[in-house]
Amino acid sequence: xxxxxxxxxxxxxxxxxxxxxxxxxxxxxxxxxxxxxxxxxxxxxxxxxxxxxxxxxxxxxxxxxxxxxxxxxxxxxxxxxxxxxxxxxxxxxxxxxxxxxxxxxxxxxxxxxxxxxxxxxxxxxxxxxxxxxxxxxxxxxxxxxxxxxxxxxxxxxxxxxxxxxxxxxxxxxxxxxxxxxxxxxxxxxxxxxxxxxxxxxxxxxxxxxxxxxxxxxxxxxxxxxxxxxxxxxxxxxxxxxxxxxxxxxxxxxxxxxxxx
Amino acid sequence: xxxxxxxxxxxxxxxxxxxxxxxxxxxxxxxxxxxxxxxxxxxxxxxxxxxxxxxxxxxxxxxxxxxxxxxxxxxxxxxxxxxxxxxxxxxxxxxxxxxxxxxxxxxxxxxxxxxxxxxxxxxxxxxxxxxxxxxxxxxxxxxxxxxxxxxxxxxxxxxxxxxxxxxxxxxxxxxxxxxxxxxxxxxxxxxxxxxxxxxxxxxxxxxxxxxxxxxxxxxxxxxxxxxxxxxxxxxxxxxxxxxxxxxxxxxxxxxxxxxx
Numbered sequence: 001x002x003x004x005x006x007x008x009x010x011x012x013x014x015x016x017x018x019x020x021x022x023x024x025x026x027x028x029x030x031x032x033x034x035x036x037x038x039x040x041x042x043x044x045x046x047x048x049x050x051x052x053x054x055x056x057x058x059x060x061x062x063x064x065x066x067x068x069x070x071x072x073x074x075x076x077x078x079x080x081x082x083x084x085x086x087x088x089x090x091x092x093x094x095x096x097x098x099x100x101x102x103x104x105x106x107x108x109x110x111x112x113x114x115x116x117x118x119x120x121x122x123x124x125x126x127x128x129x130x131x132x133x134x135x136x137x138x139x140x141x142x143x144x145x146x147x148x149x150x151x152x153x154x155x156x157x158x159x160x161x162x163x164x165x166x167x168x169x170x171x172x173x174x175x176x177x178x179x180x181x182x183x184x185x186x187x188x189x190x191x192x193x194x195x196x197x198x199x200x201x202x203x204x205x206x207x208x209x210x211x212x213x214x215x216x217x218x219x220x221x222x223x224x225x226x227x228x229x230x231x232x233x234x235x236x237x238x239x240x241x242x243x244x245x246x247x248x249x250x251x252x253x254x255x256x257x258x259x260x
Numbered sequence: 261x262x263x264x265x266x267x268x269x270x271x272x273x274x275x276x277x278x279x280x281x282x283x284x285x286x287x288x289x290x291x292x293x294x295x296x297x298x299x300x301x302x303x304x305x306x307x308x309x310x311x312x313x314x315x316x317x318x319x320x321x322x323x324x325x326x327x328x329x330x331x332x333x334x335x336x337x338x339x340x341x342x343x344x345x346x347x348x349x350x351x352x353x354x355x356x357x358x359x360x361x362x363x364x365x366x367x368x369x370x371x372x373x374x375x376x377x378x379x380x381x382x383x384x385x386x387x388x389x390x391x392x393x394x395x396x397x398x399x400x401x402x403x404x405x406x407x408x409x410x411x412x413x414x415x416x417x418x419x420x421x422x423x424x425x426x427x428x429x430x431x432x433x434x435x436x437x438x439x440x441x442x443x444x445x446x447x448x449x450x451x452x453x454x455x456x457x458x459x460x461x462x463x464x465x466x467x468x469x470x471x472x473x474x475x476x477x478x479x480x481x482x483x484x485x486x487x488x489x490x491x492x493x494x495x496x497x498x499x500x501x502x503x504x505x506x507x508x509x510x511x512x513x514x515x516x517x518x519x520x
Contacts, residue, residue, distance in 0.1 A: 047334075051310050070339055074307075078338020079330055082407065082415055086361045090413030096362045101346045103356045103400055134398060138391075140363055147342065153350030155342055 004033045004136070004175035005250060008164035010183035013243045014041035014080055023182065023243040024084065028091035030250055033136045033175065035167060036095075037144040038084060039160040044075040058116050064157040069120040072157050073099075073147060081145040088141065096140045100124075100148030101155060103131045106163065108148035108156050122148040122156025124163065127170035165226040172234035178250070179235050181223060182243040187255030188224070190215055202258050204228060227258050264293045264396070264435035265510060268424035270443035273503045274301035274340055283442065283503040284344065288351035290510055293396045293435065295427060296355075297404040298344060299420040304335040318376050324417040329380040332417050333359075333407060341405040348401065356400045360384075360408030361415060363391045366423065368408035368416050382408040382416025384423065387430035425486040432494035438510070439495050441483060442503040447515030448484070450475055462518050464488055487518050 007027065013019045027036065045055055048071045056063040064072065081097040088095035100106025100122075108122030135142050144167070146160035161181065168179040187198035190210075199210070207224060210216040216224065227238040241248075241255025248254040267287065273279045287296065305315055308331045316323040324332065341357040348355035360366025360382075368382030395402050404427070406420035421441065428439040447458035450470075459470070467484060470476040476484065487498040501508075501515025508514040 047311070050312070051307070073342050074334035074338040076338070077342045078334040078336075082333050082337045082359055082361060085359070086409045086415050087413045089361055089364055089409060090411065094364055097359070099342055099345070099357070101342060101349055101355075101357070104349055104354055131398075138394060149346045149349055151350065153347045155346050 001174070001176045002033060004035070004171055004177050005030060005180065006035045006037070006164055006168040006171065006177055007180045007182060007246065008037045008160055009039065009243060010160075010181070011039040011041035012184040013182065014038060015043065019184075019243060020084075021087065023246065024087050024091060026244070026247045028088060028093045029247060033141075035132070035136075035142045035144070035171075036084070037146065037160055037164040037167065038076075038080060039146060040072065040076045040080065043080065044071050047071055047075055061116070061118070063117070064119040064121050066120060069155060069157055073155055076145040077147050077155075081143060084143055088143065093141050094139055095143050096135060097143045097145065099145050099155070100158070100163075103135075104128055104149075105131050105142075106144070106148045106158075106166070107150065108158060109150050110154065110156060120154065120156055122150065122158045124148060124158065124166045127166050129167075129170040129173060132167070132171065133174045159222075161223050161226050165230045168230050168235045169233040172236075177235045178237040178239065179227065179230050180238075180246060180249055181227065181240045182246050183240075184243065186242045186245070187240050188216065188220060192217060199256050202256055204260065224258070228260075231258055231260050261434070261436045262293060264295070264431055264437050265290060265440060266295045266297070266424055266428040266431065266437055267440045267442060267506065268297045268420055269299065269503060270420075270441070271299040271301035272444040273442065274298060275303065279444070279503060280344075281347065283506065284347050284351060286504070286507045288348060288353045289507060293401075295392070295396075295402045295404070295431075296344070297406065297420055297424040297427065298336075298340060299406060300332065300336045300340065303340065304331050307331055307335055321376070321378070323377070324379040324381050326380060329415060329417055333415055336405040337407050337415075341403060344403055348403065353401050354399060355403050356395060357403045357405065359405050359415070360418070360423075363395075364388055364409075365391050365402075366404070366408045366418075366426070367410065368418060369410050370414065370416060380414065380416055382410065382418045384408060384418065384426045387426050389427075389430040389433060392427070392431065393434045419482070421483050421486050425490045428490050428495045429493040437495045438497040438499065439487065439490050440498075440506060440509055441487065441500045442506050443500075444503065446502045446505070447500050448476065448480060452477060459516050462516055464520065484518070488520075491518060491520050 190197040
């Protein structure tokens with residue numbers, strides 16, 4: 001099977017134009033089929049503030065009401081997505097910017113209200129890997145914004161890590177898939193204050209041990225849960241690395257490699 | 261050759277959620293291959309105002325500086341485009357939202373500075389009709405926001421009427437193309453204050469006569485110039501009609517029909 005890279009680029013890179021350009025240049029040099037999923041960054045929060053839209057948090061988690069969804073749709077689906085697409089075109093990558101609604105690629109349902117009403121947030125139901133495969137066959141490079149839709153025509157805010165994982169998992173029927181999470185750290189760190197304390201390899205057993213010891217911190221846990229879930233569902237390789245090391249990661253490994 | 265409808269929907273319809281929903285429902289019922297191009301509406305100006313971005317006009321024409329381009333990219337390329345795509349998906353149209361940068365479908369160049377520097381405004385250089393045809397063959401319905409890009413990776417604000425005309429013209433190699441401009445009037449009016457004074461048929465000679473007599477007004481002229489230009493370049497039919505009459509226009513004619 002042909003190899004496919006599914007690469008997620010985090011918000012901190014999006015917020016730094018120089019780091020983003022460096023990443024996109026590296027991305028454009030990668031061989032073979034690629035899919036990019038980008039996070040949002042702080043621009044949405046800044047624009048919401050300027051528009052007088054309050055950021056609502058419950059138990060430390062952001063609530064997406066309709067005004068905030070509109071901001072997210074504008075900023076992630078419009079500004080960030082189209083700027084990345086145009087920059088990739090200049091780097092001779094024939095990129096196509098997508099939300100889950102475009103080509104019905106990623107269908108979700110609105111998260112049911114239990115203790116907390118998260119608002120217009122989507123839990124992914126179905127990835128149309130056939131549609132995505134069809135873009136890849138035409139040598140188009142899909143660039144996904146973290147927005148999905150449901151069957152009644154609503155757009156839904158969706159976690160970019162989860163979207164990357166769901167897309168990677170669904171593409172295993174067509175490809176040998178490597179999933180790479182790129183961010184501003186060199187990998188999963190043993191000591192958050194020491195950028196060089198990268199954990200090279202992580203197995204489920206080691207992951208549990210690090211969690212029990214409190215070494216792997218809160219923010220990293222959903223990302224790693226997504227990553228191990230992808231491996232269990234047939235993704236060949238998951239790497240968590242610095243955005244600047246994406247090319248090295250693909251060729252010879254860098255950052256943290258997850259294995260079962 | 262298979263028939264293709266290239267339909268442009270104006271800003272006033274975009275600004276009215278009920279009118280937009282009515283139009284999209286009618287659009288979803290049209291048979292065969294379709295391409296939608298949407299204008300922007302007033303939302304961009306409103307959001308720019310709230311963000312403290314000044315709308316600059318020179319000789320009555322809007323100047324697109326970088327902050328305004330960002331707003332246009334957010335609002336047209338993000339909010340408006342993705343909302344239309346999601347609504348069409350709910351109407352069982354497999355829509356795909358695009359700017360000219362996506363799939364390198366519509367390449368432009370920044371308008372050269374002569375008397376006025378329009379800023380980040382694009383004059384269309386090339387439409388990739390092969391790429392668009394490829395979407396249509398997959399039964400995807402392209403929905404274009406009026407934004408293009410250039411070879412150095414910049415996004416450019418582009419007139420939606422011009423974009424519709426350029427796309428229609430370029431698609432004539434693959435299809436028998438009907439170009440329809442939908443807006444909030446019943447057609448080209450003899451008397452702007454009388455909604456029922458629709459000019460049924462318009463030839464280049466009649467057009468010149470109406471212009472000379474001052475009957476066809478300023479705002480209509482660029483639209484009609486685009487429309488006649490499209491006819492000269494091989495588009496089979498151009499219709500200017502009310503958004504509510506799009507289905508009638510396709511089946512039996514409505515509004516103003518242009519002919520050579």
